[in-house]
Amino acid sequence: MKKMKRAVVCTSVLVGMLGLVGCSQNESASEGGNSNASQGESKPISIMAVLHTPEVPDKKIQNMIEENTDTTLDIQWVPQNNYEERLNAAFATGTLPQVIYVSGPEMFYEALRDDQFWEIGPYLDEFENLKNLKPDVLSNMEFEGKLYSIYQGRPLSRQGIIYRKDWADELGLEAPTTTDEVYEMLRAFTEDDPDGNGRDDTFGLTDRNELQYGAFKSVASWFGTPNQWGEKDGKVTPEFMFDEYKETLDFFRDLHENGYINQDFPVTSKTDQQDLLKTGKAGMYIGSMGDVETLYRDATDLNPDVEFDVHNYVEGPDGEYGIWSIPGYSRMLLFPRSSVETEEELKHILNFYDQMMDPENMNLMTWGVEGEHYEIEDGKAQSIADNQQANDREVKPYLSLEIGEPETTGKYEGLSTYEPKTKATELEKDNENYLIPDLSVGLVSDTYVQNGDRLQGIIDDATYKYMLGQIDEAGFDAAVDNWLNQGGQDMIDEYTEAYNAQ
Secondary structure (H helix, E strand, O other): OOOOOOHHHHOOOEEOOOOOOOOOOOOOOOHHHHHHHHOOOOOOOOEEEEEOOOOOOOOHHHHHHHHHHOOOOOEEEEEHHHHHHHHHHHHHOOOOOOEEEEOOOHHHHHHHHOOOEOOOHHHHHHOOOHHHOOHHHHHHOOEOOEOOOEEEEOOOOOEEEEEEHHHHHHOOOOOOOEHHHHHHHHHHHHHOOOOOOOOOOOEEEEOOOOOOOOOHHHHHHHOOOOOOEEEEOOEEEEHHHOHHHHHHHHHHHHHHHHOOEOOOHHHOOHHHHHHHHHOOOEEEEEEEHHHHHHHHHHHHHHOOOOOEEEEOOOEOOOOOOOEEOOOOEEEEEEOEOOOOOOHHHHHHHHHHHHHHOOHHHHHHHHHOOEOOOEEEEOOEEEEOHHHHHHHHHHOHHHHHHOOEOHHHHOOOOEOOOOHHHHHHHHHHHHHOOOEEOOOOOOOOOHHHHHHHHHHHHHHHHHHHHHHOOOOOHHHHHHHHHHHHHHHHHHHHHHHHHHHHOO
């Protein structure tokens, strides 16, 4: 697998500014990196970091990282809403920092082709920790066969079901293992008075205005739909030109016609979607299984007797289970040649990130100070609830700078005392046995870069209209023809040519 082209649609770009001077204390780092740092000659590393919290973080953790790595950090925090604009401005004016965090290479295709960023693949084996980053994830980030980035790791698929177990028990239902059983649970949650109050005031599925991270894409996976792009008749073909996509459309159209899903789901926000589950109006949520703990905590404030459970394995009509996957990262780090002027400077920067992959430093960045921000129980980290404000102020913002994942950095995984949350983590790992990759990952389509979002809007609009019963199959097919004529056929041809050239 290689890097997903469409990630930029769902995830905003991230960047930051970090100053780094001094010498490395990490004896396991490369000789070139240590020599470079020990002479104190390298200029600071600049990074512009996305700010996901309301306030700029306290420097407590930053000062400790500086001491551990013998560096000086100069971090410019940019609010998430302004991040992409700031990145574009820096690129246009030739003032990019030395390290930028991006969700994908799409916005820098031409710059990559023009050798404006360092190719780092040949250097990773020189660093004791960086060389342990996952080969499959690194492969997913390659651009035209070259590696330019290290990454922030993420589970390949968190997708599954969160449902009202107390409702299911009341109705004698087990966790659904087929699409038919999912449908039956949604019907029963709507029609069979699962809360026992004698009123017709519940329905099955709560969904929102996202085709990817809402319910639609996971259900499409159960029906056997490709993940964004698949192979058909020897060509790289979009998911919506497969019969399985239309089967998914029919499934949702039926749910909508029968009232088994919130009727306004195409315009429902994630907050409102989750509120429908928390308040006892809906009984099933399809999305990230890890959301179950937050949903439970809020729901019990309203109903102390509520019970949730999670489940992942749902077979489609073909008797198989599959689930769509991301490429294994949320952000990739690029190193512009305009600001990283020499190989020596590049190795200095890589040496810093090699140090940051040491468990001590990664735990500091992720969890904070043991005994102050978190405690260890059963080999896992648990934030200290009484110090949550300090965690939010002093620790949480630094998650923007993390790289790797627990398997490659040795950092602590989080501990949960809520059993469904622990189960969700295990099911995320189980999903890795059933992943559906995106065939276009690592491929380049110039038409996609120029017009991909506009073209996707044609299909998204037709998808919603079909599910709502506003157009029939002929109307959906007409939208596909429009997509092909507006540039979609060029995308198919370009992806197919790139795929065959691999």
